Amino acid sequence: MPALGVRVEGVTKRLGHTLALQGVSTVFEPGRVHGIVGPNGAGKTTLMRVLTGLLKPTQGEVFYYDAQGDVSAAQAKGQTGYFPQEPSLYPDLSCREHLEFFRDLYDLPSQAFESRAKELFDATGMSAFSGRPAGKLSGGMYKKLGLMCVLLNRPRLLLLDEPTVGVDPVSRQELWELVYGFAGQETTVVLSTSYMDEAQRCSKVHILDGGVLKAADTPQALMRRFEVMQFADIFLKK
């Protein structure tokens, strides 16, 4: 199955008295690694939730598509993997029990599950910890388990909200390798981050500030456009 793309058109989202997103329009092309970058409170999580379908836009629309054409939101939901920023795993369930729980939610056949689970345990280096409860994992391992749960279904669209927050540098590196390993013809990756060095690793960066999309392009093109030598200077210069 080919990767899913998302087209966001004029999305505004009001949360109480706050305008979390204001007329955001951008395209997340299929098969690429997209970064939503911005300071705290920029609206990254809100945009993530809108892309997942967990928040409905107050104005504007979100369209999903692939090489064949448009895909309905309901169809896209079943083929999207989303790992939220906040801790969202069950502390008392082991890594293996988490995967088994998600296997049933995604209705995966047993054989396919076994081979995918092995593949994911090997790729993350978590095989030795399969019986350890999520509450007793380190920050990096916890994020890896979350990633494993959402990758189990081989999503065509993978949404990761600040996946490297609270993770040591080595684990961050490993997480990035994992993400790049799964991105490609069959999976589009959209991740949000506040780390500028991470933004530069994305093939396309969407800069959000105060709920407004400032720009969206490759990191190199953005540095040229904002006339800066370092990516972080884009925010310092504004």
Place this chain on the structure above:
Amino acid sequence: MKLFFRRVRSVAAKEYKHILRDPFTLVVALVLPLIFVGMFGFVIDLDYKHMRLYVRDNDQTSVSRRFLQEVSSSGYFDQTPLHSPARADEALQKNNTPAVLIIKPGFGRRVKALDPADPARAQLLTDGTDNVQASIIQIYMRGIVQAASSLFTGGAEGASSLIRTRFLFNPELSSRWFIVPALSTVIIGLLAIMLTALTVAKEWENGSMELLLSTPVRPAEIILGKLIPYFCLSLFDVLVVFVLALTVFGIPFEGSFLLYMLACAVYVTGALALGLVISVVTRQQQAAIQFAFAVGLLPSFIFSGFIFPIENMPLFFQYFTALFPQRWFLLISRTLFLSDAGFAPLAPAFAGIGLFACVMIILAVFKFKTDVEP
């Protein structure tokens, strides 16, 4: 359909693991019923017996002593003699006794004379600060006087005492027989609602609901999956109370066990679903637990007939109590414990708990949010 059951089973299995691994839930579910049974079964006794009664016998005849013997043998009063009249007031003022009985001089002579114009006199002073107890003492004493007068007159004047009242199903009117069969109502009312009230709110607070909602799982699957383990746990509690009622308290069970378990199953389902509605609406554990206490505990005590008889309530509240399943389940439970009634007389009560369960399940499913909108 296969997919539906697979997801329900998966959510139920996950919930079952949470219960087994959470000591708090286990203690609440398994120890609380025992505490309730102990508290209500042993400690709370609505029968007034062995009340202290200060007695001043100013007659000191064989008749007055015989009368006091009747008072003692009733079992309601433990007598303490008063040696001076002044101490009667003092005893009442200091709350040493709920009542004082003073036998006037000439009591024995007047009893023997049988003159209606000059009856034997005894005075009963009761402490009105506890008006319930004071009324009960007066009723008990009236019965003793009636029985004693019948004894002294050889039955000639005690015609009224020939009228005997016989109470069906609970001949001794033991409050324990009345309370213990109703305990399931309170235990389920509190436990089932409280346990499920926490389960969805906990997922919202832990952040796991956001992850769960991003998967293809549907609200009905989450609701059913969460109901099943708590349903089994609550039915286990019901059985524990049932066995304790029969073995420890010696309460008879006259009705159909199957009918009783059917009623328990329907009532438990309604209570669990109500807990889920609270959880789905509040999304916070603290608020959920407060709501659960309010809607679980209060109606169980106040609007069910557990302590206060519904027929003694103002008309509006008599109808109002019909909204609470506790009222209907309590009726079923007491009836099936103490009489051999079949389904027909209990049909309206079954309809009451059934309707409540259906409404709550529908509410829980429809109120379940599939997004994270505030």
